[in-house]
Amino acid sequence: MTSESQRDTLLRRVDDLMPRLSDWNQTVWHYGETAWREYRSARFYVELLRRHGFEVEEGSAGMPTAFCATWRNGEGPTLGGYAEYDAVPGNCQAADVVKRPRDGLSPWAGGHTDPHSALGFGALGGFLAVQALMREQGIPGTLKFFGEPAEKVRGSKPLHAARGYYDDLDAAISFHPFYMLPLCNTTRWDTHCGAAYGVIYTFTCDSPETWLTSDRHSPIAASHASARAPGANDAVTQMYQNAKALREHVLASGLNWSMNEAILNAGQATADNLPAQMAQIMYFIRVPSVAQAEHVVRGLDHIAECAAQLAHCRVKRDWVAKSRPGLANHALAELTYRNLERVGAPCFGDEAIALARQIQANLGMTPMERPFLPATEQLMPPREAERELRRILPPTQTHFTSDDYTEYSWHAPTVRLYIGRPTLAPRDDGGAYPDWVMNALGGLAPCIDPMIETAAKTVGLTLLDLLQEPEALTRARAEFEERTGGGIGGSRWLAPLCDYPPPLDFRWPEYVTTPRGENDWVIPAPGPGRQ
Known part of the structure; x- marks a missing residue:
C-alpha cells in the first residue's frame, strides 16, 4: 500500500x-x-x-x-x-x-x-x-x-x-x-x-506520348503546337475536388467524423509543354470504427482510380497510419x-x-x-x-x-x-x-x-x-x-492493423542546411534580397 x-x-x-x-x-x-x-x-x-x-x-x-x-x-x-x-x-x-x-x-x-x-x-x-x-x-x-x-x-x-x-x-x-x-x-x-487511417495517393504520368492528341512524329511527348497530356497535377486536382464533392456519399450521415487532405507534392513539371510527372495527396480519416475507416478508403480508392484515368496517369496508394x-x-x-x-x-x-x-x-x-x-x-x-x-x-x-x-x-x-x-x-x-x-x-x-x-x-x-x-x-x-475477451488474442481483441513499413521516404517538411544558413525550411525563411 x-x-x-x-x-x-x-x-x-x-x-x-x-x-x-x-x-x-x-x-x-x-x-x-x-x-x-x-x-x-x-x-x-x-x-x-x-x-x-x-x-x-x-x-x-x-x-x-x-x-x-x-x-x-x-x-x-x-x-x-x-x-x-x-x-x-x-x-x-x-x-x-x-x-x-x-x-x-x-x-x-x-x-x-x-x-x-x-x-x-x-x-x-x-x-x-x-x-x-x-x-x-x-x-x-x-x-x-x-x-x-x-x-x-x-x-x-x-x-x-x-x-x-x-x-x-x-x-x-x-x-x-x-x-x-x-x-x-x-x-x-x-x-x-476512434479509428484513424492515413493514406497517400501518388499519381504518375510516365507515358505522356500515348495521350489522345499527341503528335507521334514529334521528338518530344507533346510538341509546342499540340495539347499535352493532363498529367499528375490535374490528377491531384481531380482527386481533391471529387473527394470533396462526393464526401457525403462515402459514409452515412449522422456521425461525427472527418476527412482532411494535404498535398505533399505537386508538379515536377516545367514551363515547357510537358505534363507534371508526379504529384501526391494525403488523406487523413477520423471515424468511430475500423469498418467505417475501411469503407472511406474504398471510396477514396475509387475516386483516385477515376482521377488517374481522366488525367492519363497511374496511381499508387501507400499507408501512413492504421490506428485502432x-x-x-x-x-x-x-x-x-x-x-x-x-x-x-x-x-x-x-x-x-x-x-x-x-x-x-x-x-x-x-x-x-x-x-x-x-x-x-x-x-x-x-x-x-x-x-x-x-x-x-x-x-x-x-x-x-x-x-x-x-x-x-x-x-x-x-x-x-x-x-x-x-x-x-x-x-x-x-x-x-x-x-x-x-x-x-x-x-x-x-x-x-x-x-x-x-x-x-x-x-x-x-x-x-x-x-x-x-x-x-x-x-x-x-x-x-x-x-x-481474454486479453491479447482474446475473442474480442482487435489485433494491430499495421501491415506496412514506416512511411519515411515521402516529402515530409523538414529543416535543411543550405548556403543560406542552417535551420532553413523547405519553404525558405525570408532574408536579404528574398521576400
Missing part, C-alpha cells in the same frame, strides 16, 4: 525536477521539428534517458526518430508511458505576446500547437520522480518510456504495437494537454478516440483521477496572468482580470465529462475524435489523462482568438509549466500506486481481460 509519506516524497521529487522539466520543454519546443523528421528532439530524449540510467533502443520498430527506453529494478509490474515531440508545419510562432515566427525562420516552418513538447515532459517528469523513489526505497518494477514520433499523422504507435513493443506492459498511462471541452483536468471514461479505436478501462481512469484530485488542477500565477493580459491588449482587447479559461483551473470528474461529451454525439456513436494512444489500450490497461493547458477565456465580443495565441502560450514557460507540473505529479502518483498496490493493477487487468 502506498503511504502518505511516499506520496509526499514523490510530489517533492517533481517539485525538485520542475526547473529542469521547464528547461527541457523549452529546448524541444524551440526545435519545432515535424513528423518523421524529429532528429534533434529524439536525440535529446535518448541522451537524457541514458543519463538517468535507462537502457535505450534507438530507431525502434524501424523508425529513426523513435525509441524505447527501459529501466528495471527487480521483479515487479512493467508500466509504460511515452513522449511525443512532433510539431506542425505552418505554425512557427515565437514564445512571445505578439504574432511572429521564431528567429530566423519562415512562418511556415514547424511549431508546437498542442504542445507535444510539454506532453512529453509532463509524462517524463512522473516517470523520473517515481524512478528516484524506486531506487531509494527498493520498490521493484520496470519502467518503459517510449519516444513516439509523427503523432500528428498517427505514425509510430501502430508500428510499435505491430512489432510487439507493448505486449509486456501491465499498464500504460497516456497524458495529453487539454484540447476540447469537457475533456479538461479529467480522465476519459467510455467514449475514447480506444478501449476504456474504468479502474485505471478512477485511480488516475483520484490522484489528480490530490494534486489539484493547474493554477496560473501572476506572471502567467500578466503575459496573457499582454496578449489580449495586443489584440486590441481590454485585458481581463482573469484572462484564462476557468475550466483549465477546475477539475472535471470523468463520469461528468462523459455525460457532457455524449450530449453532442448520436446515441449509437461509440468513439469520437482520434489519437493513436488507442494502440496501447489493446495491449494493456490504459488511462487517458487530460490536464488543462493555458487557454484564454472567451472574448467579450464573441470573436475567436487567432491560432498563434495558443501556440505562443505553449512556449511561454510561466504559462505552460503549471500543466507540466500537474501532469508529472498525477502520472507519478499513479505509477507509484500501480507499483505498490497489487489489487489496483489486478482490477485494471481484470477489466482489460473482460473487455478483450
